[in-house]
Amino acid sequence: MATRVIQWATGAVGSTTLKAIIEHPDLELVGVWVHTPEKVGKDAGELAGLQRKTGVLATSDRDELIALDADVVVHCPAGQGPIEERDRDVFDLLRSGKNVVSSTGPYFVPEMRSPEYAQLIEDACREGGTTLMSAGANPDVVVPWLGAALTRMSLDVEHIYLAEIDDFSPNPNLNMMVELLGLGKPAEEFEPWMEDGGYFQQSVLEWLHLLAKNIGVELDEVKGSFELFLATRDFEIPIGQIKKGMVCGAAFKWSAARLGETKPFMDFEFIYTVQRDHPDFPGLPLEVRLVVEVEGAPSSRTTVDLAPSLDPDAPERDASLPQGVFHAAAASVFNCIPVVLEAPPGLFTMPVPGAWQSPSAK
Template sequence: MSSTDRVRVFQVATGNLGTELIGRIREHPDLELVGLHCYSPEKVGRDAGEIVGIGPIGVLATGTVEEIVAAEPDVLTFHGVFPDEELYVRVLEAGIDVVTTADWITGFHRDRNHPHPSGRKASEVIQAACERGGSTFYGTGMNPGLCQILGIVHSADVAEIENVTVTESVDVSCHHSVDTWKAVGYGLPADDPSIPDSLYRYTAVFADSVYLMADAFDLELDEVTFSYDLGVCTEDVDLGWYRLPKGSLGGSYIKYQGLVDGVPRVESHLEWQMTPHTDPSLDIKGCYITQVTGDPSIYSKHMIFPKPGVDLSDPASFAKIGMTVTGLPALNAIRSVVAARPGIITSADLPLRSFAGRFRI
């Protein structure tokens, strides 16, 4: 593929993230949207642009893997909340690359916490499909799509690193995904015994972000530990799209810490708040914070602002920013993924240009 050819993209899913990315793919100078796969029967046959509210674009939604393969895209972008490994395998075997934002960075978390029906590790199943099809599989990990990259690049001018910590400190009430927040236990009584396991099971992809950073630092970790603190709602909260009763989980501070000889060296923290009415109340910064302790030490805030003219009093406009930040690391990397070797790759395998945005000229 030449540098001027546009990559043919077939997208999967039109939830919160997928809805935003239909328009972003169409605007992206590297990409051409050639198809949309939907799981909801009522969407199949409709124009993709009409489904996401931007008007007809001439791409009709389909509902079978056979139709994906028949379209002969260069890459499939998967933006569902949870992976569809059966779909991944069939597409990869057909020689189509896959870029996903759903719960995959290195494969550690999927292998450990989500056994594949075959009894094999998910990574083994996907790698074998890549080998059969000569295709490439790359996962950015949803919102971890950015944090581990920040941790790595901020260490470029540091000698004798002692610790690298990246914190995602955000109000998550703008992410209107009921399935996501039910999965992690938000809205359940804070003393519900299922919450610790739910928090771990559905955020453990952030352990992958720790392993990825450690790999880039050539640091062998003994283990990655999980710990948490809970914010309990002090009153009933109705967000319009989700209800949080008094006494329920409304915020959490989660730490994934990579240890060497018992000392935390590489860390990924999640400071999430659905409402400020919690005890304890979290000090949300609304940004990514990267801290590198070493010689010298680095403290950096990655703050994200809307383009001029966006009305942040509109919850939908605010939510779009989060979806853009989640999806663009995947879209901007597509050209590099298509050019990469077959097999499972991670961000550590891609060139720096993979993480570069695009100018509008």
Template sequence: MGTHRVAVWGTGDVGHFVLRGVLQRPDLDLVGLRVWNPEKAGRDAGDFLGWDVTGVAATTSTAEILAARPDVLIHCGPSRNVEGLPEFLAAGVNVVTLGSARLAHPASAPAELRDPLAAACAAGGSTLFYGGIDPGFAAHTLPVTLSAICERIDLLTSYEVRDYDPLPLHQLDYFNFGRETTDGARFFTPGGIRGTWESPLRLIAEALGQELDDIVEFHETAPAPEDFEVPAMPIPKGSIAAVRFGLRGIIDGVERIRIEHVNRLRRDLAPEWMVRQGYGVHVEGSPRYHLHLDLEDPDGVQPRPALWGTAMYMVNAVPAVVAAAPGLVTVLDLPIIRGATVGGEHRPAAWGLSERIRRGETRTTGAH
């Protein structure tokens, strides 16, 4: 098994899990770590985790990362931001990114996003792949995999159920939690849900050999039954305290594929909706299937273990992306993505949510 040279872009809430995943995987060699805070520059990569010295120092210089000649850049930048990626791709560096969920299905991505990246891939003979867990592995790979044991599908639903009470303020604002209406909420304006989850919906349809006639957004909310508080804010009685939303994929006039999310600020709210936290797939058809994925931190301290899964999907995709043909690829273009670290002991890390994230401050461009 060959070794691949990897650079990591960012040490934030996903980046630190990527960093530890790269250091743990035997066929990956960390050669660069990009940060933005000058106070982080010069620190050894292992220091971010409380681990042993690696010999790789963090840098604020993109030029230094390029000079390290990585085979792959694992890009944990801010959502909806692909700034800087064409430079790496044109230089022949493959990229696994969280930059835009629309890249999970490049064929349906806006041309202004897709075309510059595709041109850079062509110039450098490089490959770009969107990682993540949702949108990503749980949203499209789980349902596509489960379809392999279906005779007939009437309705395939990919879902996430997640308690949002520990999240920072800017993420609660996506849904207008704590407010009386959905007016102006990022995900509840027309096209808001579709902008993030259309790509996995279309990828599922493509995998099943189907054409979508239409994609329909849906959402509903549940109010707080009384005043209560979450770490980021007070939640007044009657304000939005739980949401259910998603997309319906219509084939020949009938809903056949659905992506659904349920997010709550308190577990007892809206009990008529799905309650068990995690990801999963329901298949109505022949036969019927109900698959649920639980996520747990072995240390019992990480309130957001999906971040770990997000990171590891990116890390474990590296060998497949290196071997792929140049261009913008989907999971359908790659061999099975799989882990390679078997046995040994679990290694706790010293990383915790930054004060900025704890305070709920919105991330500035490129900041980690």
């Protein structure tokens, strides 16, 4: 019997998972939730960029989808907006008997928000007999999982550095580029979305604390800072013109020492721009680079470069949508559908067998 799937949201990541669901012979698409009114009533095949119809029409009626019979929900809303709104959707879906694999969250270390919040997740899962899992290329694959996995080759670990470096210039998503990333705005109008309790700030805190948990380290306060890149010239990108002196990128950094120490034990950077030749932007061979460095005995470094294709002659290499990063994020969620179906009820995070463990944790 085919696994019955609901796709929740159809943005850059969601439309890619939607296409994968439709094309998979062992999955049956039974519902699609959309945020924007112009998508309501459209066939899922059209929203996925396919030439054929599926007979499944998109809706913005959450209650209609919650009432559907489905095995799993692929939850891919935009990475912004109040956490409380996505919590309400996810908790109701879990209570209704549907497993949820989400590209967002934060659902990694929920007790950081409060013990009561963590209990709400467990109660919703217990009521529905369901499982909740956060997934994605970054954070799930890179920060808490790959960061811990790389320590398996070290007998001692002194410091872990992680970074995501993005060239967002091909991205046509106006809302993401302007409202979320602040591109094209004057510096004084830039909002760093690093407020306590906000979606991105909370997510980063949980990524780092899950990595720390995976290696038996207790972190002190996580401190954040950022710097802006201002365009050095006028130029055009798919969303419009970026004028000289306007925001063309930013570098966010979070650092945390081990509890009771002052020297940073973990540093995570998120660096992005739409002006690839900006003098302060690190050079990139492709569109996106993910970096993990472990300083220890021995030290190690791995980089993951993402693009639509590694073949310089491939026609899709220069495609603007979907970019390699969206494919990677979508695949990391889509490939976890069987994982969340097979996991025990409750909150699930990917185990990291053999990761280095802090001596104090042994």
